[in-house]
Amino acid sequence: MRQHIKKRFHFAGVLLLGLVCGIIAYPQAVRFIPPLFQAIEKLKVNEGLDLQGGIHLEYKADMSQVPSEKVNDALAAAEAVIERRVNAFGVGEPLVQLSRSGTERRIIVELPGIKDIEQAKKMIKETPFLEFRELADPEAAKPFDEMNGQTKLQAQTILERATKGEDFSALAKEFTQDPSLKDTGGDLGFAKKGTYVPEFDAIVFDPNFKSGEVWPNLVESQYGWHIIKKIEERPASSLSQQGGPASASDGGDGDNREVHAANILFMKRSIDQYPDLMWVATGLTGKNLKSASVDYQSQGVGSPQVALQFDSEGTKLFAEITKRNLGKPVAILLDKEIISQPTVQNEIVGGQAVITGNFTMQEANNLVKRLNEGALPVPIILVSQQSVDASLGQSALKESLLAGLVGLGAVAVFMMLYYRLLGVVAVVALLLYSAMLLTIFKLSVFTPFAITVTLPGIAGFILSIGIAVDANVLIFERTREELSYGKNVFKSLAEGFRRAWPSIRDGHVSTLITTVILMAFGTGFVKGFAVILALGVLLSLFTAVVLVRVSVMFMAGEWMERHPKLLVSPKKLLE
Amino acid sequence: MLQIIQKRKYAYLFSGILTTASLVLLMSWGLKLGIDFKGGTLMEVQFSRDPVPQVSEVEKSFADLSLQSLTVQATDNRGMLLRYLASDENANDRVLKNLQSFDPSVVQLRTDFIGGSVSDQIKRNALTGIVLSVLCIALYIAWAFRRVSGAVTSWEYGLGAVIALAHDIIVVIGIFVLLGRYYNIEVGVPFIAALLTILGYSVNDTIVVYDRVRENLLRSQRKEDFEITVNRSLNETLGRSINTSLTVIITLFAITIFGGDSIRYFGLALLIGVIFGTYSSIYVASALLVTRYKMKTK
Numbered sequence: 001m002r003q004h005i006k007k008r009f010h011f012a013g014v015l016l017l018g019l020v021c022g023i024i025a026y027p028q029a030v031r032f033i034p035p036l037f038q039a040i041e042k043l044k045v046n047e048g049l050d051l052q053g054g055i056h057l058e059y060k061a062d063m064s065q066v067p068s069e070k071v072n073d074a075l076a077a078a079e080a081v082i083e084r085r086v087n088a089f090g091v092g093e094p095l096v097q098l099s100r101s102g103t104e105r106r107i108i109v110e111l112p113g114i115k116d117i118e119q120a121k122k123m124i125k126e127t128p129f130l131e132f133r134e135l136a137d138p139e140a141a142k143p144f145d146e147m148n149g150q151t152k153l154q155a156q157t158i159l160e161r162a163t164k165g166e167d168f169s170a171l172a173k174e175f176t177q178d179p180s181l182k183d184t185g186g187d188l189g190f191a192k193k194g195t196y197v198p199e200f201d202a203i204v205f206d207p208n209f210k211s212g213e214v215w216p217n218l219v220e221s222q223y224g225w226h227i228i229k230k231i232e233e234r235p236a237s238s239l240s241q242q243g244g245p246a247s248a249s250d251g252g253d254g255d256n257r258e259v260h261a262a263n264i265l266f267m268k269r270s271i272d273q274y275p276d277l278m279w280v281a282t283g284l285t286g287k288n289l290k291s292a293s294v295d296y297q298s299q300g301v302g303s304p305q306v307a308l309q310f311d312s313e314g315t316k317l318f319a320e321i322t323k324r325n326l327g328k329p330v331a332i333l334l335d336k337e338i339i340s341q342p343t344v345q346n347e348i349v350g351g352q353a354v355i356t357g358n359f360t361m362q363e364a365n366n367l368v369k370r371l372n373e374g375a376l377p378v379p380i381i382l383v384s385q386q387s388v389d390a391s392l393g394q395s396a397l398k399e400s401l402l403a404g405l406v407g408l409g410a411v412a413v414f415m416m417l418y419y420r421l422l423g424v425v426a427v428v429a430l431l432l433y434s435a436m437l438l439t440i441f442k443l444s445v446f447t448p449f450a451i452t453v454t455l456p457g458i459a460g461f462i463l464s465i466g467i468a469v470d471a472n473v474l475i476f477e478r479t480r481e482e483l484s485y486g487k488n489v490f491k492s493l494a495e496g497f498r499r500a501w502p503s504i505r506d507g508h509v510s511t512l513i514t515t516v517i518l519m520a521f522g523t524g525f526v527k528g529f530a531v532i533l534a535l536g537v538l539l540s541l542f543t544a545v546v547l548v549r550v551s552v553m554f555m556a557g558e559w560m561e562r563h564p565k566l567l568v569s570p571k572k573l574l575e
Numbered sequence: 576m577l578q579i580i581q582k583r584k585y586a587y588l589f590s591g592i593l594t595t596a597s598l599v600l601l602m603s604w605g606l607k608l609g610i611d612f613k614g615g616t617l618m619e620v621q622f623s624r625d626p627v628p629q630v631s632e633v634e635k636s637f638a639d640l641s642l643q644s645l646t647v648q649a650t651d652n653r654g655m656l657l658r659y660l661a662s663d664e665n666a667n668d669r670v671l672k673n674l675q676s677f678d679p680s681v682v683q684l685r686t687d688f689i690g691g692s693v694s695d696q697i698k699r700n701a702l703t704g705i706v707l708s709v710l711c712i713a714l715y716i717a718w719a720f721r722r723v724s725g726a727v728t729s730w731e732y733g734l735g736a737v738i739a740l741a742h743d744i745i746v747v748i749g750i751f752v753l754l755g756r757y758y759n760i761e762v763g764v765p766f767i768a769a770l771l772t773i774l775g776y777s778v779n780d781t782i783v784v785y786d787r788v789r790e791n792l793l794r795s796q797r798k799e800d801f802e803i804t805v806n807r808s809l810n811e812t813l814g815r816s817i818n819t820s821l822t823v824i825i826t827l828f829a830i831t832i833f834g835g836d837s838i839r840y841f842g843l844a845l846l847i848g849v850i851f852g853t854y855s856s857i858y859v860a861s862a863l864l865v866t867r868y869k870m871k872t873k
Contacts, residue, residue, distance in 0.1 A: 456838060
């Protein structure tokens with residue numbers, strides 16, 4: 001009698017477990033109890049980046065410049081800086097973690113749901129490099145004057161050759177420093193007045209300049225020295241364009257003419273074409289920055305300004321710089337580009353400066369954020385990247401869930417057809433197994449061992465459905481065998497469970513051995529697969545052995561002995 | 576009763592040819608390695624509208640981006656698959672910008688980049704993983720069958736299982752050499768994961784048969800010839816060997832057919848492995864026990 005109560009008690013436990021896991025796995029089942037439904041619906045499976053879309057980046061930290069006792073501090077600092085930078089993206093739950101691979105130290109960054117991958121990569125790695133520069137000594141421009149003197153001399157000799165009647169276009173091909181006109185022999189085509197720079201324009205439209213001649217002097221413009229040849233000119237009417245070559249006599253007057261000219265350019269060089277030479281370092285850079293902020297007071301007046309506060313060294317440097325450069329411009333460079341070039345009005349001793357670039361509010365905010373974060377303490381090198389677009393993840397999820405349903409359905413049909421009532425029990429256990437696994441996924445989020453379900457993880461889950469019934473197949477086959485020896489049904493069942501156990505145990509252990517090795521193997525794909533397969537194998541051992549046993553023993557009774565063929569298909573004795 | 580063990584020389588011949596052919600294929604053609612092992616970048620993009628630019632046009636446009644060993648391949652749904660070795664971290668950005676010149680709203684569906692140091696490490700791990708799995712399984716079987724009676728020792732049971740396992744994965748590798756050669760299917764980390772899973776799973780059937788051999792040896796107390804005992808054990812467990820594999824084969828078929836590109840070939844490798852694993856458990860692993868027994872008792 002006590003045995004009987006124990007059986008019922010166990011079976012009630014199975015039912016309760018099934019109910020709880022069923023509701024957690026499929027909250028829609030309790031839609032009619034809104035408070036419960038809402039509470040349970042909040043539980044979500046932690047989807048991997050390959051399903052929800054996102055990017056997984058792995059960086060190698062270059063520790064070659066860091067003394068070994070400071071390695072951990074430097075890494076922690078780098079992790080903190082990267083964490084602040086990725087938090088600025090505002091994507092859902094970014095992850096930054098340190099890992100080790102042999103002697104290499106790595107930093108892993110995961111950004112779920114990120115849209116602009118390349119932008120994100122830049123923001124993670126790059127530190128804005130802020131720098132103050134002052135005008136170079138006037139001496140620095142001297143080499144340019146010498147160079148320009150020589151260029152002018154050369155231009156003079158070529159001009160002489162051109163005026164003496166040498167082929168103009170051949171000379172142009174050889175000597176012009178305007179690469180766009182090299183191939184055409186300096187030919188500029190027809191143009192109206194006002195097309196060229198004023199100095200040039202004035203000459204080509206000079207009425208004394210006859211077609212077919214070369215202008216006897218060099219013409220100087222902002223670009224350099226020009227040797228000009230007028231080829232032809234004509235009235236600027238559209239009709240005449242169809243006519244033959246026009247001559248000066250039938251040309252219109254003033255603005256109403258078009259001139260076809262050719263030109264050989266000797267370029268003038270000046271120091272302002274070379275910012276690196278024109279502006280020299282002052283030693284004041286972003287490292288002297290104490291803080292940066294957006295200057296809201298200037299809002300509305302123009303574009304927002306970025307206010308800087310230097311540290312004590314920076315303050316001293318800035319005071320010296322402003323004193324030295326009174327009335328002269330200084331340049332503020334961000335990532336090697338001049339963003340502002342203010343003229344110093346008076347010496348600044350307070351260590352404060354503002355940058356008035358053409359910022360939008362957003363840009364100003366970003367710049368301030370990045371300036372305040374500072375530089376990465378160690379250089380990092382990207383060693384691997386996996387990124388998946390959300391749309392691809394969603395379709396992959398759909399496909400793999402379909403595969404799972406088909407697999408589950410087909411296995412269920414096979415088990416019920418082949419093993420009859422015992423098969424039905426196994427299938428119910430299999431459904432319970434799926435619900436329990438989903439429940440574990442959802443609840444694991446609250447533990448330190450949160451399980452992330454990835455695409456290979458789903459593959460592991462589907463595979464585990466096939467493996468989960470293996471234990472039942474072994475037990476049922478053994479039961480059929482015992483029945484064929486003429487034992488009664490109850491005895492056969494008990495024997496089936498008992499004698500199948502060693503094979504079940506050994507088989508599961510061998511699968512677990514390889515999943516543990518796969519987990520140690522470590523790459524994302526493998527880990528996602530192995531964790532879920534291992535979990536599935538362990539859990540299925542529980543459902544297929546314990547739950548099926550409790551349920552079958554609960555059902556066991558007189559009726560089984562009368563209808564053994566209902567319970568399980570009979571097996572012929574071996575001849 | 577089926578005379579399986581008695582016909583073992585046919586199984587040996589079949590498996591011998593299969594493994595030799597696979598090894599010859601592996602050594603002559605080799606597997607088509609993916610970026611996991613070679614390093615490099617794989618980018619899948621999708622154009623927003625038809626007509627999709629020609630592969631040759633896209634290839635030409637990349638000429639001045641200095642990408643090494645670039646290949647471009649059109650896929651379904653206006654997609655394109657690009658493989659290249661990147662010279663620096665910003666290469667992806669330049670590739671994408673270049674593609675945007677064809678279609679400004681092209682989508683970067685998926686990008687995998689594996690650096691040289693990572694792919695070297697993956698190679699080492701793959702090899703260590705396989706060797707370690709085989710060793711652990713052999714050790715476990717030797718331990719699990721430590722109380723086995725008769726002329727064949729528990730170590731030889733372990734060795735028999737391992738030879739059958741080696742046979743299974745060599746055949747899978749051979750088939751993937753062919754798939755790589757004729758269908759451009761690359762192998763990467765998922766393939767290694769499949770091989771390790773095959774090792775762990777395929778041995779289950781072998782364990783079931785060995786388990787029965789052990790049980791029958793205890794019962795028969797050597798009144799029966801070893802060959803007959805093994806053959807009887809095989810016949811008694813044939814149903815469950817086939818059925819346990821069948822349920823897994825069903826789910827693997829589902830993965831291979833419905834699972835989508837990223838897990839399809841993973842499923843296929845497992846499927847081939849489990850099918851050959853079932854075959855080798857029945858025809859090879861147990862036969863090896865008998866062969867070993869005959870060697871010892873002669």
